[in-house]
Amino acid sequence: xxxxxxxxxxxxxxxxxxxxxxxxxxxxxxxxxxxxxxxxxxxxxxxxxxxxxxxxxxxxxxxxxxxxxxxxxxxxxxxxxxxxxxxxxxxxxxxxxxxxxxxxxxxxxxxxxxxxxxxxxxxxxxxxxxxxxxxxxxxxxxxxxxxxxxxxxxxxxxxxxxxxxxxxxxxxxxxxxxxxxxxxxxxxxxxxxxxxxxxxxxxxxxxxxxxxxxxxxxxxxxxxxxxxxxxxxxxxxxxxxxxxxxxxxxxxxxxxxxxxxxxxxxxxxxxxxxxxxxxxxxxxxxxxxxxxxxxxxxxxxxxxxxxxxxxxxxxxxxxxxxxxxxxxxxxxxxxxxxxxxxxxxxxxxxxxxxxxxxxxxxxxxxxxxxxxxxxxxxxxxxxxxxxxxxxxxxx
Numbered sequence: 001x002x003x004x005x006x007x008x009x010x011x012x013x014x015x016x017x018x019x020x021x022x023x024x025x026x027x028x029x030x031x032x033x034x035x036x037x038x039x040x041x042x043x044x045x046x047x048x049x050x051x052x053x054x055x056x057x058x059x060x061x062x063x064x065x066x067x068x069x070x071x072x073x074x075x076x077x078x079x080x081x082x083x084x085x086x087x088x089x090x091x092x093x094x095x096x097x098x099x100x101x102x103x104x105x106x107x108x109x110x111x112x113x114x115x116x117x118x119x120x121x122x123x124x125x126x127x128x129x130x131x132x133x134x135x136x137x138x139x140x141x142x143x144x145x146x147x148x149x150x151x152x153x154x155x156x157x158x159x160x161x162x163x164x165x166x167x168x169x170x171x172x173x174x175x176x177x178x179x180x181x182x183x184x185x186x187x188x189x190x191x192x193x194x195x196x197x198x199x200x201x202x203x204x205x206x207x208x209x210x211x212x213x214x215x216x217x218x219x220x221x222x223x224x225x226x227x228x229x230x231x232x233x234x235x236x237x238x239x240x241x242x243x244x245x246x247x248x249x250x251x252x253x254x255x256x257x258x259x260x261x262x263x264x265x266x267x268x269x270x271x272x273x274x275x276x277x278x279x280x281x282x283x284x285x286x287x288x289x290x291x292x293x294x295x296x297x298x299x300x301x302x303x304x305x306x307x308x309x310x311x312x313x314x315x316x317x318x319x320x321x322x323x324x325x326x327x328x329x330x331x332x333x334x335x336x337x338x339x340x341x342x343x344x345x346x347x348x349x350x351x352x353x354x355x356x357x358x359x360x361x362x363x364x365x366x367x368x369x370x371x372x373x374x375x376x377x378x379x380x381x382x383x384x385x386x387x388x389x390x391x392x393x394x395x
Contacts (some may be wrong), residue, residue, distance in 0.1 A: 002178045005168040007138040008033030010177045011077075011103060015048045017150050018101075018186040021072040024063035028082040029115045029225025030167040030248055035077055035291075057082035061089035068098045070205055072199035073149065076100070079167060080107035080121045087124060093160045094129030094222065099194070101145065106269070106319075107139040107167040109271075110358045116361020117167040118211055119269060119318040123328045129222040131161040131230060132298040134268040136254075138175040141165045144295075146180075147237050150189050156229050158194070159222070164297075166270040166319075173296040180245055185206035188244055201348040226299040234296055237258070252301040254293040256368030257283060261290030262312045262375065266333055268294040271319060271358065278369045289373065300332050308333065311350040315372055317384075319358040330354030351376070357384035 005013075006354045012034050015023075023042070024034035035051075042051040050067075050273060057078050058363035064074035078086060083104055083171045093100050104122050108114040122132065131151065135141035139158055140165060148161040165171055180188075196204060204381045210218060231252060254272075258264065265275050292307060294300075308314055312339075316331040325331065341349055353373055357364040368384055 002064055002176050004174060004176050006033065007141065007165065007173050007175065008105070009037050010138050010175070010179075011145060012037035012041065013179060014145050015075050016041045017180065017182055018046070018075075018146060018189055019073065019149045019186075020049055020075040022050045022064060022067035022074040023076065023170070024051065024067075024074070025076050025078065026052055026057045026060050026082060028079050030107060030117075030171045031077045031079040031103065032208055033103070033171065034103060042180065057085040058089060061086040061093065064100050064102075065089060065093050065096070066099060068093075068194075069096065069098050069198050071192065071194050071199075073153075073192040074100055074101065077103035077105065079105045080109050080115075084109065084124060087128070090125055090130060090160065091128045092207065095218065097158040097222075098160065099149075099192075101152055101159050101171065102160070102161050102162045103141075105163045105167045105171045106164050114360040115167075117169055118359045118361065119166075120164065120269070120320045120359070122164050123320050123322065124215050126298055126328065129159060129226070130224075130298065131159055131296070133161065133163045135163060135165050135170065135295075136270055136272045136296055138170055138291065138374070139177050141170060141248070142177055142179070143241065143245070143247060146185060146189060147234075147241055149250070150237050151230070151233055153192050153194070154233055155195050157225060157233055159225065159230070164269065170271045178247065184244065187311050215272040221303075227302070230299050231296070231301060237309055238328070248337060250295055252296045253304070254291075254295060254319040255307070256291040256293060258290035258292060258307070260288050262288040263315070264289070264308060264311045264313075265291045265315050265317060265373075266294065266308070266329065267291065267317045268297060268329065269319065269363065271317065273365055274364070275317065277364055278373065279367070282370070282373065284313075285353065295327065297329075300336065302336070304333065305338070307338035308337055308350060309344065309346060312382045313376075314350050316352065316354040317357055317369070317372065318354075319356070321356045321359065327354050327356050355382050355384050359383075370383070
């Protein structure tokens with residue numbers, strides 16, 4: 001059944017179909033509508049769950065950690081400074097191998113205060129051991145939530161998953177969204193039944209003190225699961241989802257018109273939509289161009305380098321910056337490309353250009369995206385749309 005709804009409302013309705021037993025959150029723009037709608041769903045008796053309105057995002061993360069540790073499916077959502085306040089607990093959730101699912105409605109971080117969209121917030125947790133998905137559309141965001149619970153709770157995985165959606169663009173945008181029936185979701189997503197949980201009748205220790213003689217192995221175990229188990233499981237779940245629900249789910253990445261592409265855009269999130277429009281326009285002028293859209297950012301798909309190795313030029317466009325270095329995606333693409341070149345004994349690499357756009361919600365036009373396609377070298381700044389006349393106040 002399709003409904004024309006706001007993105008946040010659509011995600012809340014989808015999460016309810018996944019039957020979480022505990023939902024904990026603290027309101028923060030622009031994610032508030034998600035938990036607001038979920039609280040109404042619980043209050044109306046449509047979902048049997050504990051809705052916990054906590055005093056901070058740190059407490060929200062702690063609450064869902066405790067719930068999942070006792071064998072109860074749990075959910076939370078947050079944005080920006082709220083995610084940063086959660087960070088300590090999210091590292092704990094991953095280290096404890098607890099399959100929490102969260103939604104991050106991506107928003108710029110302070111200071112200065114800015115409530116509009118970019119993806120700098122989630123980059124602070126890219127090394128935490130969390131599986132990170134990026135949605136292009138509201139429909140995909142909903143579909144990824146259903147798949148995220150199935151992935152996180154798989155006994156071979158047991159890691160947290162965060163679905164990222166662009167604040168306001170997707171959270172407050174409206175789209176015709178197709179919702180599956182409760183029966184279909186129940187069939188696809190069985191009840192949470194962890195192999196280990198806190199139980200007074202069967203005492204276990206979670207999060208014990210670990211010295212140097214063991215800690216390295218705990219990091220290796222998460223890393224190994226990320227590299228060896230998660231990608232294949234994501235592909236398998238995406239195929240099952242497509243077969244059951246009749247909607248395409250790409251899994252790790254989407255290859256948009258890449259078959260004969262010589263120049264390839266790489267990006268993630270909702271900016272992929274305008275890039276596709278530019279690709280279509282360039283294709284009409286016989287340009288061999290395509291888009292590689294990253295859906296699974298962590299673990300970073302190991303085959304990305306192999307896909308890009310055939311290109312003449314790669315244009316990475318992203319809404320984040322690792323201050324003092326480069327865009328985070330740009331760095332990952334370069335690493336993947338060089339690993340692939342070494343593995344395949346290739347000495348001549350494509351030209352790779354990285355651009356940062358949209359920080360703090362600044363628009364990027366189709367004309368600007370096409371201009372980036374035409375460039376052959378990085379100019380003075382890799383920041384798209386930089387207003388040099390504004391810099392005097394900050395430098």
